[in-house]
Amino acid sequence: MHPQSNSEGYAILTDLTKCIGCEACVQACKTINELPPAEHPSKLSATTWTYIDRREGVNIRRQCLHCLDPACASVCPVAALHKTETGAVIYDFNRCIGCRYCLLACPFEIPKYEWDKALPRVQKCILCYEKRVSKGEEPACTAICPTGATLFGKRNELLDVARQRIKDHPEIYVNHIYGVAEAGGTSVLYLSDVPFEQLGFKTAQTTPYPQLTWNILRHIPTVVSVGGVGMLGTWWIIHRRMLIEKVNNGELSEEEAFGKRGETP
Amino acid sequence: MKIKITFWRVIALLILLAGLYATFLRFTRGLGAVTNLSDQFPWGLWIGFDVLVGVGLAAGGFTIAAIVHIFNIETYESISRPTLLTAFLGYLLVATAIMFDIGQPHRIWHPIIMWNPHSVMFEVAWCVTLYLTVLALEFSPIVFEKFNLNVPLKVMRTIYLPLVILGVLLSMLHQSSLGTVYVIVPDKLYGLWYSPMLPIFFFISAISVGLAMTIFESFLSYRAFGKRLELNILVGLARVLVVILAVYLILKFQDLRLRGNLPLVFQLTEESVLFWGEIGLGVFLPMILLFIPQVRVKRAGLFFSALLVIMGFILNRLNVSITGMLHNETYFPKWTEVAITLSFVTVGFIVFALAVKYLDIFPTEEIDPHNPPPLEQIGLSGRVILGMWGVVLAGFIIYGLAKDNRLEHPVEAAAIERKTDPLRELEFTNLPADIVYDKSDMGTVTFSHETHLLLVDNPQCQPCHPKLYDYNITPKQQTPLVGDVMHESQSCGHCHNGTMAFSIEEECTLCHVE
Ligand code: SF4
Ligand code: SF4
Numbered sequence: 001m002h003p004q005s006n007s008e009g010y011a012i013l014t015d016l017t018k019c020i021g022c023e024a025c026v027q028a029c030k031t032i033n034e035l036p037p038a039e040h041p042s043k044l045s046a047t048t049w050t051y052i053d054r055r056e057g058v059n060i061r062r063q064c065l066h067c068l069d070p071a072c073a074s075v076c077p078v079a080a081l082h083k084t085e086t087g088a089v090i091y092d093f094n095r096c097i098g099c100r101y102c103l104l105a106c107p108f109e110i111p112k113y114e115w116d117k118a119l120p121r122v123q124k125c126i127l128c129y130e131k132r133v134s135k136g137e138e139p140a141c142t143a144i145c146p147t148g149a150t151l152f153g154k155r156n157e158l159l160d161v162a163r164q165r166i167k168d169h170p171e172i173y174v175n176h177i178y179g180v181a182e183a184g185g186t187s188v189l190y191l192s193d194v195p196f197e198q199l200g201f202k203t204a205q206t207t208p209y210p211q212l213t214w215n216i217l218r219h220i221p222t223v224v225s226v227g228g229v230g231m232l233g234t235w236w237i238i239h240r241r242m243l244i245e246k247v248n249n250g251e252l253s254e255e256e257a258f259g260k261r262g263e264t265p
Numbered sequence: 266m267k268i269k270i271t272f273w274r275v276i277a278l279l280i281l282l283a284g285l286y287a288t289f290l291r292f293t294r295g296l297g298a299v300t301n302l303s304d305q306f307p308w309g310l311w312i313g314f315d316v317l318v319g320v321g322l323a324a325g326g327f328t329i330a331a332i333v334h335i336f337n338i339e340t341y342e343s344i345s346r347p348t349l350l351t352a353f354l355g356y357l358l359v360a361t362a363i364m365f366d367i368g369q370p371h372r373i374w375h376p377i378i379m380w381n382p383h384s385v386m387f388e389v390a391w392c393v394t395l396y397l398t399v400l401a402l403e404f405s406p407i408v409f410e411k412f413n414l415n416v417p418l419k420v421m422r423t424i425y426l427p428l429v430i431l432g433v434l435l436s437m438l439h440q441s442s443l444g445t446v447y448v449i450v451p452d453k454l455y456g457l458w459y460s461p462m463l464p465i466f467f468f469i470s471a472i473s474v475g476l477a478m479t480i481f482e483s484f485l486s487y488r489a490f491g492k493r494l495e496l497n498i499l500v501g502l503a504r505v506l507v508v509i510l511a512v513y514l515i516l517k518f519q520d521l522r523l524r525g526n527l528p529l530v531f532q533l534t535e536e537s538v539l540f541w542g543e544i545g546l547g548v549f550l551p552m553i554l555l556f557i558p559q560v561r562v563k564r565a566g567l568f569f570s571a572l573l574v575i576m577g578f579i580l581n582r583l584n585v586s587i588t589g590m591l592h593n594e595t596y597f598p599k600w601t602e603v604a605i606t607l608s609f610v611t612v613g614f615i616v617f618a619l620a621v622k623y624l625d626i627f628p629t630e631e632i633d634p635h636n637p638p639p640l641e642q643i644g645l646s647g648r649v650i651l652g653m654w655g656v657v658l659a660g661f662i663i664y665g666l667a668k669d670n671r672l673e674h675p676v677e678a679a680a681i682e683r684k685t686d687p688l689r690e691l692e693f694t695n696l697p698a699d700i701v702y703d704k705s706d707m708g709t710v711t712f713s714h715e716t717h718l719l720l721v722d723n724p725q726c727q728p729c730h731p732k733l734y735d736y737n738i739t740p741k742q743q744t745p746l747v748g749d750v751m752h753e754s755q756s757c758g759h760c761h762n763g764t765m766a767f768s769i770e771e772e773c774t775l776c777h778v779e
Contacts, residue, residue, distance in 0.1 A: 011731040017685045018692070022726040031737065045304070073451055077386035078372075078379040081542045096373050098368020103307035105449045112304045113368070115297030120368040142709040143738045146714075147687070148694035149779065172684045195686035202452065213385050216464055222387065224434055231335050231430045233321050238337040 009068075009087030011187040012142060013059050013156035013162055016194070017172060018149035021059035025141035025150060032131055032140040041194050043082040046123040050141060053200065055139065058192075060199055061150060063141075064110045064125040065179060066187035067208070072102035073109055074210030080122075081111075082124030086134065087155060087187040088127035096122060105202050107183055117192050122237065127187075155187055277611045284608025287601035291568035299601035306590070308596040313586035314606050315362035317443055318579050319355055321467075322392075326352020326400065327436035327480075334429040341498060346407060346626045347486070348479050353400040354616055358609050359396060362460060365605060385445045392439035399432040407624050408637055420727055441468040447585055456526040457540045458589040466517065470578055473509045476502045477551075477574035484568045486621050499567055503555045506574065510552040517544065538663050539584050546656055547577010694719060708777040720766075 026038055026048070033045045042051040050063040066089045070216070071090060073081040080095035081102055101124060102111045114120035128139035142152035151158060159177065166173045172193050179189035182204040190196070197203060246252040291299045302309050309359070325348035332338050333345045364370040376390035402421065409418045444467030447454055480499050521527045530537055550571040560566035587596065598606075620626055696714040703709045718724040730736055733756065751758035751769055755777075760767045769776075 018687050020687050020726070021693065022730065022736075024726065024730065026733055028738055030734065036511065058681060059687075064573060074381075074383045075386060075449060076381055077384045077390050078375045079381040079384075089651065093674060095372075095375060095379050096369060097372045098370075098387060099366075100307040100368070101384075101446075103304060104453075107450075107452055109305065113296075113307065115304075116295060117297075118293070120294045120295065120297075132418075140738050144695075144697075144736055145318075146693050147691070147698055149687070196683050198681055204303065205451065209449050209451075210383060212451065212461065213445055214383060216445050216448060216461070217388060220438065223438065226429060227434050227437060231331070231433060231613040235335045235337065235430075238335075242337060 001042045009155055009187060010127070010152065011066075011087055011158050011189060011251060012063075012127075012139070012150060012152055013158040013189045013191065014150040015162075015165070015192060016058055016149075016192040016199075019027065019052075019059040019061060020147055020149070022146065023052055024050055024144045024146060025061060028140035028144040032128060039236070043123075044110065044112060046114045046121075049123065049125040050201065055199055058194055058199060060190075063188060063251075064127075065108055065183070066125075066127055067183050068185040069208035069210050071105040071107060071183070071209035072109075073099045074213070075105040075257060077101070084129060086127070086129065088133055090126045090129045091122055091124070093121050098122075103207070106264075107209055107228040108202060155189075158189060162189060165191060181206040183213075276278065277615065280604065280607045280611045283600075283604040284611075285544075287604040287608075288365070289607070290601055295370060297379055299599060299605075301599045301602070303596075306596040307355055308590075308601045309588060309596055310587070310606055311362055311366040313583045314579070316359055316366070317361065317582040319359040319609070320443060321471050321474050321578055322575070323352040323355025323359070323476050324436065324471035325438075325478045326355075326475070327433045328472050328475040329479060330403070330429050331433045340501070344483075344498060344502075347482055347621075348403055348475070349400070350617065350620050350626055351405045351478060351482060351625075354399045354613055354620075356393065356400055356522065358613055360393065362606075362609055378637050381408060385449075387443045387444070389439050392435045392442065394695060396432060396435040396439065399428055399435065402428055402618075403432060407626070411624055436471075437468065440471040441465065444466050450590075453590055454585065455536050455537055455589040456524070456529050457521070458585045459525060460520050462516070462520050463585075466513070466520075467620075469509060469513045469516070470581060472577040472692055473506055473513065473548075473574055476506045476509070477571040477578070480571035481575060481632055482617075483627075484564070484571075487626055489752060493763055494520075496562070496564065500561055503561050503567055503570070504661075506570075507552055508553045510548050510555075510574070514544070514552065515579065517548075535583075536588065538660075539588050540663070541663075542660050543577050545579040546660070547573055547580055551577070552739055572653065573656075587630055691724060705774070710776050711778070728760065 021131075023038075026042075029035070030037060030048075033049065035049070038048050038051060042048060044051060044062060050061060053060040053062050053132050066083070066087055068083070070081065070083055070089045073079070073083055076096075077099060078095045080092050080097075081089060082092075083089050093264040098111055098113075098120060100122070101111075103113060111124045113122055113123050124183055125131055128137075128141075132139055132143075138152035142150050145151075151161070159180065163175045165177055166177070174192055174195050176196060177189055177191060178184040178196050178201055182202075184207055190201070192199065243252065247254050247257050284695055285300060295361075296302060300309060329341060329345050329348040333341045359774075364373060367373065376387050377394065381387045403425075406418055406421045406425075409421070423734045441464035444463035444465070447459070449463055450612040452460055479502060483499060518527075521530060530540060552571070554566060554570045557566075560570070693714070696718075699714075700712040701709060702712070750756055751761075754762055758769050760766045763771070767775065
């Protein structure tokens with residue numbers, strides 16, 4: 001129900017120092033998911049699940065970060081989104097009611113909606129879960145990347161790779177792996193030679209977002225039981241006082257007020 | 266029966282016609298055609314007003330139910346019916362509004378069987394569904410009475426108390442949970458409104474607006490039908506209201522202070538003006554007004570203050586759901602969104618009016634045909650209207666002044682400085698395997714990415730991809746382009762033309778190996 005950080009799951013490591021912006025990954029994604037060609041300038045949309053964000057010579061491949069504890073999945077009232085064992089956060093259209101809470105809640109503004117359709121779907125990268133990852137193949141985007149700028153593998157192994165690169169070339173890399181801690185950790189990791197804040201990466205909090213609401217929701221059983229008992233008790237006490245008052249005033253006989261056995265007031 | 270044509274009836278009719286047309290568009294063309302919603306702004310007027318405000322305005326139902334049935338304060342018995350009616354109607358309208366807003370209205374029942382206890386929305390869905398049922402049951406005696414159905418009436422009397430308690434519990438849960446909905450967006454909701462305490466603020470403001478609505482309705486129904494509540498009851502409610510508004514105010518400012526957001530209150534920004542509209546005019550002013558006995562005991566004063574509370578409440582919910590949500594895109598509802606929202610309000614008024622007319626909602630003793638009270642007591646006196654417009658006008662002017670001061674997002678000023686250039690230090694570590702064309706009579710051709718990249722000075726993907734060849738994880742062995750077309754400077758012939766690379770017309774055996 002509540003997928004905890006499984007460091008054993010798969011992940012993607014995108015190294016911005018190696019990306020040449022050829023868009024092979026973008027096109028591979030389009031092809032495998034049968035999406036219409038990208039428009040330029042590009043951005044994430046219901047039909048573009050990954051794109052190259054070009055900022056002054058830095059090519060940044062954007063996509064769903066596949067959070068370890070995803071806000072989108074936590075807010076969905078019908079559990080249409082969920083984090084699988086593989087690491088992919090996937091979507092089941094047949095459950096979705098279209099409330100778009102996932103769009104609102106995702107800290108990275110990833111899920112997109114098919115606004116122009118009569119029966120719209122939520123769309124985002126699903127890590128090629130059905131077509132490739134669940135069959136033991138790597139996602140289309142990482143498979144095609146000619147420079148190896150975006151890699152697929154076990155999350156903990158990719159973390160080792162990333163740490164090693166920073167260690168080997170401290171003069172190039174900023175000493176930060178984006179996605180280790182952001183939003184409680186993500187399954188898509190980034191390495192960069194330019195500080196992440198300058199590249200439009202959100203400085204997300206490190207506690208998982210779902211905890212914010214869960215800290216409140218988990219009190220519900222207490223509220224219900226204490227509240228219910230409290231109200232019943234309040235009613236009982238006040239009601240009894242009023243009866244006693246009425247008996248004392250002679251409006252009611254004791255028997256009428258408290259039944260045959262006549263408990264002592 | 267002849268229906269009189271009045272100004273308001275014509276307006277109502279026009280609104281409903283527009284709403285009907287908008288409804289038709291909504292269900293034939295989809296959300297994109299009738300709303301200004303976008304991926305950056307997924308929730309708009311329908312969630313902000315129809316749902317958040319709607320649920321809040323209906324809060325009188327549980328507040329009064331608790332006062333009358335749990336605290337046994339029988340003086341207020343006479344208002345339990347009108348508030349119950351408002352609640353029942355309100356929730357029916359909210360449920361309908363949700364059907365308009367969600368993309369898959371036919372799946373509205375999904376949360377009942379498809380569970381996600383970690384979702385606030387899931388909890389709200391359950392609470393609202395259950396509460397609607399409870400309200401229908403609580404309301405049923407009024408209908409049974411009308412038709413003299415004694416048996417169900419008796420059944421209802423025995424289960425009434427547990428029902429009321431259940432209703433109050435469910436209300437407490439979802440009124441506050443609507444605030445919890447926004448607790449998961451700390452980065453998006455502006456500091457004046459974001460707080461982990463949102464559920465508490467939503468709960469308290471729901472109670473205050475529930476009380477204000479009771480006062481407000483009593484006046485409206487008096488104007489329309491000569492039925493209303495006794496003044497001393499309303500004054501009693503006003504006293505409670507003062508306390509609740511004060512509690513809200515203290516908690517709100519305490520929260521702002523503790524979160525370090527107090528300075529935001531005193532900057533002149535679009536947000537702070539709206540905040541002052543909500544807190545200053547909608548909480549502080551009515552609190553002071555109702556605190557003054559001379560104002561409190563006058564119907565006009567009561568009505569005016571209640572109206573302020575309601576407007577402040579509406580502004581608050583719209584601030585949380587729309588103005589306070591920081592997005593790079595602005596949102597203003599389309600006419601169709603407005604038409605549907607106004608239609609909901611109109612339908613609410615009409616059904617409320619019909620119910621008051623035909624069911625026993627307001628106590629009848631109040632009507633005194635021989636001695637109608639003088640007109641200035643009715644509520645909507647000239648002074649009240651003037652005051653109201655004054656407030657709204659002042660609001661608009663200040664808002665206009667602050668409009669250009671909308672907080673800018675911090676710009677990424679620092680120039681980007683690269684430590685490496687991937688295009689210069691090219692490393693193709695993941696090139697596809699050689700592509701072998703063996704279907705030709707001319708002999709097998711093997712294409713190697715490596716060789717091609719090695720032979721050019723500044724290797725790039727662009728000359729071939731994606732114009733000539735799609736990037737493909739499983740390269741096709743025979744693309745339609747390979748073959749005769751290469752002699753028409755396509756496929757390999759595009760570059761192998763004698764200028765960019767050796768010509769295909771000359772050195773066949775370089776590629777076509779026997
Ligand atoms: S990045 Fe957004 S859409 Fe992707 S898993 Fe995280 S919360 Fe969900
Ligand atoms: S839009 Fe669909 S997937 Fe997103 S939260 Fe709502 S029901 Fe879940």
